[in-house]
Amino acid sequence: xxxxxxxxxxxxxxxxxxxxxxxxPSLEAMRAAVExxxxxxxxxxxSHAEGxxxxxxxAVAGSLGVALAEHSSALVCLHLDHCEHxxxxxxxxxxxxxxxxxxxxxxxYERNVELSQAAAEMCSSFDAGLECELGSMGSRECGAxxxxxxxxxxGAVYTDPDQAQAFVAATGLDILACSFGTVHGLYRGExxxxxxxxxxxxxxxxxxxxxxxxxxxxxxxxxxxINAGIRKINYYTYGVKYAGExxxxxxxxxxxxxxxxxxxxxxxxxxxxxxxxxxFAQVMxxxxxxxxxxx
Ligand code: 13P
Numbered sequence: 001x002x003x004x005x006x007x008x009x010x011x012x013x014x015x016x017x018x019x020x021x022x023x024x025p026s027l028e029a030m031r032a033a034v035e036x037x038x039x040x041x042x043x044x045x046x047s048h049a050e051g052x053x054x055x056x057x058x059a060v061a062g063s064l065g066v067a068l069a070e071h072s073s074a075l076v077c078l079h080l081d082h083c084e085h086x087x088x089x090x091x092x093x094x095x096x097x098x099x100x101x102x103x104x105x106x107x108x109y110e111r112n113v114e115l116s117q118a119a120a121e122m123c124s125s126f127d128a129g130l131e132c133e134l135g136s137m138g139s140r141e142c143g144a145x146x147x148x149x150x151x152x153x154x155g156a157v158y159t160d161p162d163q164a165q166a167f168v169a170a171t172g173l174d175i176l177a178c179s180f181g182t183v184h185g186l187y188r189g190e191x192x193x194x195x196x197x198x199x200x201x202x203x204x205x206x207x208x209x210x211x212x213x214x215x216x217x218x219x220x221x222x223x224x225x226i227n228a229g230i231r232k233i234n235y236y237t238y239g240v241k242y243a244g245e246x247x248x249x250x251x252x253x254x255x256x257x258x259x260x261x262x263x264x265x266x267x268x269x270x271x272x273x274x275x276x277x278x279x280f281a282q283v284m285x286x287x288x289x290x291x292x293x294x295x
Contacts (some may be wrong), residue, residue, distance in 0.1 A: 004070040005129025006174045007041050007100025008077040010206040017288040018211070018222070021045035022280055023081060023236035025055035028243075029274040030047040030064055036280035037074035042288055044074060044280075045099065045232060052089055058088065061097025077129075081234070086118055093126040101177065105133040109163070113170050115128065120172040128184040131232075134167045135159030135179035137212055150189055151181045161200035168205050175208045175232060176201075180212030185237050193221050195228055202229040215239060219286050226290045233287055238281045243272040 012019050024030040024046045038264040046069075048061040057243035062078070069076035076284040080092040089100045102119035104112035116132040138156035151158075159178035168176060178201055191213075201209065208231035211217075213240035217225075222233065222252035250271045254261045 001073065001074075002066060002096070002098055003043065003075045003077050004127060005045070005077050005131065007129075008075065008099075009175050009231045011043055011075070013208055015106050016290050017042070017139060017228065018226045018230050018281060019043055019045050019048050019077075019233050020284045020287055021048045021079060021081070021210075021214075021234045021237065023049055023234070024065075025049070025052035025061075028062065028269050029240075029276055030061075030068055032105075032276035033280055034072050034074060035277050036284060037076060038072060039277075039281050040284045040288075041074075042051060042284050043077065044284070045077045045079045047079045047234065048092070048097075049081040050083045050085065050113070053191045056089055057278065059095060059181045062092060062097060066096040080130075086115065086122065086295065089090050090122060093122065093128055097150040098130060099131065101131040101133070103133050103177075105136045105179075107227055107253060109167075114168065116167075116171040116173060121123055123174075124172075129174040130172075131175045131210055132167070132171055132173040133177035133179075133212070134164055136197075137179050137182070137184055138243055149229045150187065150191065151179070151183050156181070156183065158194060159201055161197065161204050164201050165204035166206055173207065174207060175210055177210040177212055181213075182211055182217060184213045186241070187216045191217055191221070193217070193225065195224055198225060198228045198230070208232065210234065215283075219289075223290055233283075235280075235283055239276055240278050246271050246275040 022033045032047045033044050065078040073197045077096045077099050078095050081101050082103045083089045086137050094203050100123055102219045104115045136157040156179050180197040209229045210232040211230045212234045214233035
């Protein structure tokens with residue numbers, strides 16, 4: 001069933017877990033995400049990034065996401081990820097999205113506040129939840145392999161805890177994306193998360209917090225971040241990397257066995273689907289593994 005971003009994150013808050021917010025710019029990815037939620041029993045956030053419009057148009061993501069959610073026994077939030085244009089967000093809400101991330105992180109602070117306030121009004125008229133970002137990851141979401149590295153390489157600006165407090169109060173957002181050492185894309189070297197920054201934000205801000213650049217982080221760091229208030233973890237790059245590797249291995253094996261073997265498109269999508277579903281289910285279990293330590 002389709003649920004609102006606010007309600008999804010409230011469940012995570014009550015149980016001291018984080019929800020996986022997986023980018024799903026293909027039919028296989030969207031189906032895999034919903035099936036992983038059914039298999040694990042945890043709610044899922046299926047995310048469509050504005051930057052993925054060329055991979056899957058918004059109208060398709062909206063119709064497909066709503067249909068899959070409504071036919072599922074799992075709790076599914078259909079979320080717009082990294083949206084920089086209010087007109088695009090409005091269209092998403094009209095298609096039935098139940099959450100929006102308005103990303104004004106590259107704008108001057110005052111302009112980010114102004115547009116985030118407008119996004120909050122728009123979301124509330126559709127009863128959808130709003131996520132906004134303060135600070136900067138230093139690289140944009142689109143899964144390109146040229147991105148990533150480390151937060152330092154990417155030119156990340158960590159979220160300022162005092163400014164975060166003022167930003168939440170001024171905008172009326174529901175959940176806050178913060179920058180504290182993760183980056184979008186592939187990591188080159190170990191990510192170094194600043195838990196000090198995260199804990200300071202948590203002391204000042206009571207809304208659920210969001211980790212972007214969440215794939216490629218160690219299980220220990222996930223658990224530490226969740227204990228420090230992270231309730232939504234955005235996960236894309238490593239999932240599609242594993243799916244690509246699985247497709248390549250399948251083709252290599254079949255060609256080694258028979259150089260004339262015909263590889264059909266559905267052979268590739270089936271392997272990708274299974275890999276994505278299993279990867280999503282596995283990370284969802286890790287993101288829920290602090291549940292027993294809930295107060
Ligand atoms: P990754 O590139 O680490 O998977 O992050 C995805 C993300 O943050 C989407 O908003």
